[in-house]
Amino acid sequence: MQTRRFFNEELQQLKLEVEELAEDTKKVLTTSVEALYNSDLKTAQRIIEEDHIYNEKEQHINDSALVMIAKQQPVASDLRRLIAAIKISSDLERMADHGKNIAKATLFLGDDHPISIHSTIKEMTEIAVSMVDIAVKGYHNEDISFARVLAEKDDKVDELYGRVTKDLLELTANNPDQIQYIMQTAYTSRYIERFADHLTNIGESILYLVKGVSYDLNE
Amino acid sequence: MLKVKKHAENNYGESQTKERTLDKTNEPEFNSLLDLRNLSVYYGDHQAVKNVSMPIEKNKVTAFIGPSGCGKSTLLRTINRMNDQIPIAHYDGEINYDGVNILNKDIDVVALRKEIGMVFQEPNPFPKPIRKNITHALKFMGMAKSNMNEIVENSLKQAALWDEIKDRLGDSALSLSGGQQQRLCIARALALQPNVLLLDEPTSALDPISSAKVEDLVMELKQHYTIAIVTHNMEQAARISDNTAFLYNGDLIEFGNTSDLFTNPKEQRTEDYISGKFS
Numbered sequence: 001m002q003t004r005r006f007f008n009e010e011l012q013q014l015k016l017e018v019e020e021l022a023e024d025t026k027k028v029l030t031t032s033v034e035a036l037y038n039s040d041l042k043t044a045q046r047i048i049e050e051d052h053i054y055n056e057k058e059q060h061i062n063d064s065a066l067v068m069i070a071k072q073q074p075v076a077s078d079l080r081r082l083i084a085a086i087k088i089s090s091d092l093e094r095m096a097d098h099g100k101n102i103a104k105a106t107l108f109l110g111d112d113h114p115i116s117i118h119s120t121i122k123e124m125t126e127i128a129v130s131m132v133d134i135a136v137k138g139y140h141n142e143d144i145s146f147a148r149v150l151a152e153k154d155d156k157v158d159e160l161y162g163r164v165t166k167d168l169l170e171l172t173a174n175n176p177d178q179i180q181y182i183m184q185t186a187y188t189s190r191y192i193e194r195f196a197d198h199l200t201n202i203g204e205s206i207l208y209l210v211k212g213v214s215y216d217l218n219e
Numbered sequence: 220m221l222k223v224k225k226h227a228e229n230n231y232g233e234s235q236t237k238e239r240t241l242d243k244t245n246e247p248e249f250n251s252l253l254d255l256r257n258l259s260v261y262y263g264d265h266q267a268v269k270n271v272s273m274p275i276e277k278n279k280v281t282a283f284i285g286p287s288g289c290g291k292s293t294l295l296r297t298i299n300r301m302n303d304q305i306p307i308a309h310y311d312g313e314i315n316y317d318g319v320n321i322l323n324k325d326i327d328v329v330a331l332r333k334e335i336g337m338v339f340q341e342p343n344p345f346p347k348p349i350r351k352n353i354t355h356a357l358k359f360m361g362m363a364k365s366n367m368n369e370i371v372e373n374s375l376k377q378a379a380l381w382d383e384i385k386d387r388l389g390d391s392a393l394s395l396s397g398g399q400q401q402r403l404c405i406a407r408a409l410a411l412q413p414n415v416l417l418l419d420e421p422t423s424a425l426d427p428i429s430s431a432k433v434e435d436l437v438m439e440l441k442q443h444y445t446i447a448i449v450t451h452n453m454e455q456a457a458r459i460s461d462n463t464a465f466l467y468n469g470d471l472i473e474f475g476n477t478s479d480l481f482t483n484p485k486e487q488r489t490e491d492y493i494s495g496k497f498s
Contacts, residue, residue, distance in 0.1 A: 003428065003431035003432055003434075003435055004431055004434075004435065005435055006435065006438045007458070066482055067478045067481075067482060070457060070478070070481040070482045071457040071458055071477065071478065071481055072457070072458055073454050073457070073458070
């Protein structure tokens with residue numbers, strides 16, 4: 001007879017909620033970048049309006065974890081699972097915010113702006129989305145072998161971000177009248193870069209969960 | 220549901236039930252099976268429980284916590300009239316169960332205790348074979364013999380004990396471990412098909428593994444039974460209960476949802492007690 005079955009079930013449910021929120025953030029980023037490229041203002045507006053859903057999901061995860069800490073007095077890996085869920089959900093909520101920010105940039109640009117969106121932004125998005133998949137898999141299986149891959153992919157996103165900002169800087173020199181539009185696309189690449197940074201934080205949280213010690217994947 | 224009333228009048232009209240208010244909580248709705256109303260319990264001149272009003276919700280676990288002597292066991296024992304065994308014990312107030320005040324003198328307490336079963340701190344199996352521990356009470360209550368085996372099996376299964384002892388039902392109950400004995404006592408209470416189970420510190424004499432098994436069992440049983448538990452172990456109350464009542468010196472200091480009470484208690488005295496700062 002396994003003991004504390006109900007607590008284990010609650011932990012599993014919390015894990016599912018975290019994974020669901022991670023899938024949400026992936027969808028928000030993908031959809032917001034598609035809306036940016038397509039100048040789809042309607043979708044961008046919907047993304048902004050739906051952001052509260054992810055805030056509420058994060059709050060629910062935090063509340064559940066708090067009640068479990070108070071009621072179940074978890075120790076060792078169970079305690080780390082709850083701390084990790086709180087930290088990861090905070091990162092995920094911020095990631096959804098970055099998707100919302102991209103949608104705001106889309107609205108600012110409007111459907112008749114004079115610039116083409118830098119193609120590297122799409123590449124950055126694809127890498128960031130693949131990082132979500134890797135992080136979710138690692139979290140689900142409590143597997144730390146992926147951590148280094150996350151760090152490497154984050155480095156790649158950082159490199160692409162550098163390339164985009166360099167290109168856009170040159171563009172502003174030749175098109176000073178378009179600077180406000182160019183800046184919006186620069187911001188967008190910055191939001192994706194931050195999105196990926198949060199995924200390395202999540203990788204660190206999973207390392208903490210599994211190993212019980214803190215790591216810095218950016219070192 | 221309750222067949223314990225002989226001559227007692229129904230003390231509560233339906234309208235009164237709907238209008239009831241709770242003294243110690245702002246929680247708007249409880250699906251109560253038992254309602255304690257202005258309950259006071261005395262041992263001679265000493266008032267052990269002071270004017271307590273609270274619900275015990277159906278199919279939920281309600282925990283009573285508080286320091287020694289706060290009145291929690293007295294309160295629990297009042298719910299199935301165990302205090303009647305103490306000549307100097309007497310009550311004021313009411314405990315409403317299915318529209319009947321079970322503190323009424325005309326109540327058939329044997330029938331009441333069949334519906335509101337109790338398990339005590341120390342496992343107290345009869346010094347008889349395991350099977351007879353279950354059947355003894357059934358025979359005493361005049362229940363049919365034809366389905367005895369079925370009742371024994373079901374009761375032991377509900378108490379999560381069947382798999383461990385199904386091949387030794389003829390062995391003495393005293394040969395079981397402490398944790399198994401306590402689960403047998405729970406099975407014995409369940410055999411009478413009660414609506415309510417009262418547990419008076421059911422794990423205080425058990426080791427941590429056995430305690431965890433009983434805790435899991437309690438959470439399983441609440442699907443079918445209403446459970447009230449007294450525990451010295453605050454952490455246990457937090458883990459397994461849905462509602463918690465904190466008593467001190469016979470007063471109900473706070474009653475509410477366990478998650479709320481353990482994360483954001485309304486009363487400073489509750490916070491002090493659950494955080495171990497009580498002086």
